[in-house]
Amino acid sequence: MDRHLKVPMEEQELLSLRAGDYVYLTGTLYTARDAAHKRMYEALRAGEKLPMPLEGNFIYYMGPSPAREGRPIGSAGPTTASRMDKYAPELLDLGLKGMVGKGRRSEEVRQAIIRNGCVYFAAVGGAGALLSKSITSSRVIAYEDLGTEAIRELTVEEFPVIVVIDSKGNNLYDIALEQYSKEE
Amino acid sequence: MPExxxxxxxxxxxxxxxxxxxxxxxxxxxxxxxxxxxxxSEIAPLGKQVLGQLQQNLEIAGEDHIPICQDTGMAVIFVEIGQEVHIEGGFLEDAIQEGVRRGYTEGYLRKSVVRDPLDRVNTGDNTPAVIHYQIVPGDEMKITIAPKGFGSENMSRIFMLKPADGAEGVKNAILTAVRDAGPNACPPMVVGVGIGGTFEKAALLAKKALTRPVDRRSADPYYSAMEQELLERINRSGIGPGGLGGSTTALAVNIETYPTHIAGLPVAVNICCHVNRHAVRVL
Known part of the structure; x- marks a missing residue:
């Protein structure tokens, strides 16, 4: 089912999402990938505040290519989410509502998604030029020294994603294999 | 003496x-x-939609000059140098690294290389590239550049099989690597396979296999048939475009082989996403 939703998202809408739904997101996403997650993890260990509000927000696992003059961002597709599996459950327990990435998640992440009523979306991997067209602004808000891995606040408009793991823990990757595998 | x-x-x-x-x-x-x-040919509606987006993505990349994928890769460069070539103007490797530095900086490409695998400080210009040199006959220099994204590189594998594992063992190893890669490697993938040689030779063959056109089968009829069989079996896995299900999981399986030791059967599987990029020039 096609849905057009605002991010941050109304709880009721988030809980109604099902694995396989095609969703167009409009609103704010925060980018963070490997190095930013490591720093956030260390900040939490040191009892420091995180550089962005987690409560109700969504993280996009993405490190863009540089923007050309006059453009908000360069190529901007998802990176492999499983590298953030070590950090994600803690962030979800602290109020993060959703993640946009690509690829499988660990069972720990799936459990944290169920426990906290969250969602994991995939954007199409390797479609960074196309996805960049749904990003209208980008601003580095923390860890600027990390370059492409800095934390950015993005404004997105009709940004296309697919629900992979819904708040009940249904997983589209598993469903897809059951449906389409023709292996003996 | 030749010129x-x-x-x-x-x-x-x-x-x-x-x-x-x-x-x-x-x-x-x-x-x-x-x-x-x-x-x-894709049978899944969502899979078809993903493939449509990939087509659109290629058009936007070309027209608006935005990299196809934000992971513009670590530059892997194959340099075949004719033995009648004389290089002038400095050290060849410095020139290649300088080219990478300029290309990634002037071309608005992402800088994805860290100076040390553990301290992980970005070098800021995507150098160094990984360069493989080969001396060949002739008086030309052929340069192939294959920027390699790490979503798929991370899902690549090497198997040191036993001779008794035979063709079945080889096929199972390749299918295992592809299944494990699944949605993480941005399917539809191109599967580069190196069979034989030594540990590092197999990996290098697998990498090189990815630069062979996807519509060109192995010149050896036996391996050509194996490529075809594996492609069909991979596309029956159901992984599909983006891992969201369907009949297109791989676009090609390219196998390269080399003689090996009586005791061994190395198999390297280098997986590439659908952004299987390369450019070739002969100087």
Missing amino acids: MKTIQTSAVAEAVAAMCIEANHFLTDDMKAALSRAGE
């Missing part, structure tokens, strides 16, 4: 810079054709 041909390192740097930019914005014709064919 030597002189190649200036400045020409090498210039070619490398241009190729880095070209490879990150335009796929080769064989890849474009394979993706377009997949769009027609």
